[in-house]
Amino acid sequence: MLAVKFRRQVEFLNLKRVNQQHQNEIAKTMTQVLSSGTYIRGEATRVFENKFAEYIGVKHCIGVGNGLDALRLIIRAYICLGKLKKGDSILIPHNTFIASVLAAVEEGLVPILVPPNPDTHGIDTHQLQAFMKENTKAIMPVHLYGLACFSEQLQAFIDQHNLLVIEDNAQAVGATYQGRKTGALGHAAGVSFYPTKNLGALGDGGAVLTDDPELAKMVRILSNYGSEEKYLHQYKGINSRLDEVQAAVLTVKLKYLNAHNHFRNVVAQCYMREIKNPFIALPTLLEDRKHVWHLFVVRSPYRDELQQYLQQNRVNTLIHYPTLISEQEAFKELKDQYCPTTAKLQGEILSLPMSPVIYLEDVEYVVGLLNAFRPSLR
Ligand SMILES: *Cc1c(COP(=O)(O)O)cnc(C)c1O
Numbered sequence: 001m002l003a004v005k006f007r008r009q010v011e012f013l014n015l016k017r018v019n020q021q022h023q024n025e026i027a028k029t030m031t032q033v034l035s036s037g038t039y040i041r042g043e044a045t046r047v048f049e050n051k052f053a054e055y056i057g058v059k060h061c062i063g064v065g066n067g068l069d070a071l072r073l074i075i076r077a078y079i080c081l082g083k084l085k086k087g088d089s090i091l092i093p094h095n096t097f098i099a100s101v102l103a104a105v106e107e108g109l110v111p112i113l114v115p116p117n118p119d120t121h122g123i124d125t126h127q128l129q130a131f132m133k134e135n136t137k138a139i140m141p142v143h144l145y146g147l148a149c150f151s152e153q154l155q156a157f158i159d160q161h162n163l164l165v166i167e168d169n170a171q172a173v174g175a176t177y178q179g180r181k182t183g184a185l186g187h188a189a190g191v192s193f194y195p196t197k198n199l200g201a202l203g204d205g206g207a208v209l210t211d212d213p214e215l216a217k218m219v220r221i222l223s224n225y226g227s228e229e230k231y232l233h234q235y236k237g238i239n240s241r242l243d244e245v246q247a248a249v250l251t252v253k254l255k256y257l258n259a260h261n262h263f264r265n266v267v268a269q270c271y272m273r274e275i276k277n278p279f280i281a282l283p284t285l286l287e288d289r290k291h292v293w294h295l296f297v298v299r300s301p302y303r304d305e306l307q308q309y310l311q312q313n314r315v316n317t318l319i320h321y322p323t324l325i326s327e328q329e330a331f332k333e334l335k336d337q338y339c340p341t342t343a344k345l346q347g348e349i350l351s352l353p354m355s356p357v358i359y360l361e362d363v364e365y366v367v368g369l370l371n372a373f374r375p376s377l378r
């Protein structure tokens with residue numbers, strides 16, 4: 001085995017380095033916010049909302065507190081507008097982060113967990129019909145790991161059943177499907193600017209994207225205590241706003257998003273080209289879409305052993321996600337939605353180090369380890 005005693009750790013993601021690249025610009029813009037005297041819903045937020053809407057290719061962007069709230073606000077707004085009602089069901093991929101499901105449940109929708117396609121990790125379009133119910137009114141495609149989860153079959157299914165499409169675009173900002181960006185593929189999208197995301201703030205942040213002016217207006221009202229005019233409350237809203245500091249930082253980081261995503265792609269191509277091991281399956285690439293590699297997820301039937309081996313050789317990896325939503329204590333009511341496909345996938349997935357600041361030398365080191373990996377006989 002390779003000598004690793006004095007080798008530096010290969011971190012999964014060094015966030016400090018991601019942001020320190022832009023230290024001067026970030027410090028400058030934060031100082032400007034400081035001296036502006038406006039800290040919520042001012043010029044910095046307006047500027048960011050416009051730039052981000054333009055980047056994605058939608059008409060409206062509303063900055064909100066985080067990605068979970070973005071999804072919640074979309075659903076709540078549709079309920080206020082009479083397009084959804086409490087008790088309606090929504091199709092959601094089973095293998096997503098808990099926020100997707102939590103948003104639906106918190107707003108009174110009934111989640112129907114649909115198995116993923118094990119190759120793409122996206123919702124399995126072929127199984128949608130079997131999961132449809134009479135009261136299914138919406139679908140939440142999750143562009144998991146940075147790959148657009150969309151297809152002509154999915155669009156046809158959506159059209160056939162007249163479903164509202166609420167994209168969870170927390171992991172795929174900058175990704176495309178047939179030339180269009182994720183976040184502009186459905187009726188509305190929720191985005192997260194959690195620091196580890198491809199476009200990350202220095203704290204919590206999120207956004208709602210849509211072309212629908214009515215929905216945009218309602219989300220803006222609901223995110224600000226249900227109030228359009230100060231101290232007059234038409235709806236029972238929440239307090240979930242993007243603050244000026246985060247908006248200003250995000251405007252700086254948006255300028256570098258394409259470069260960051262490009263570097264992620266360089267790293268991914270290196271992994272794709274060089275990892276050659278029959279015990280490790282690589283992610284699937286699709287021609288009509290651009291992956292932004294929020295996570296680089298391989299699969300192995302010997303995953304636990306592989307992860308341990310990498311850890312022993314100073315390489316950090318993670319599992320996204322280690323516990324099925326239907327197995328979470330918080331979701332006892334979803335226990336009967338246990339899904340063997342998701343469970344099998346959960347046991348095989350492993351996220352390799354990936355970031356816009358990883359050293360290519362470290363990538364080569366990880367590749368070497370992966371190619372040398374052999375499961376022990378059992
Ligand atoms: C991060 C994430 C969210 C939630 O975003 P927060 O800003 O942390 O609330 C939702 N869905 C997915 C798939 C995510 O990865």
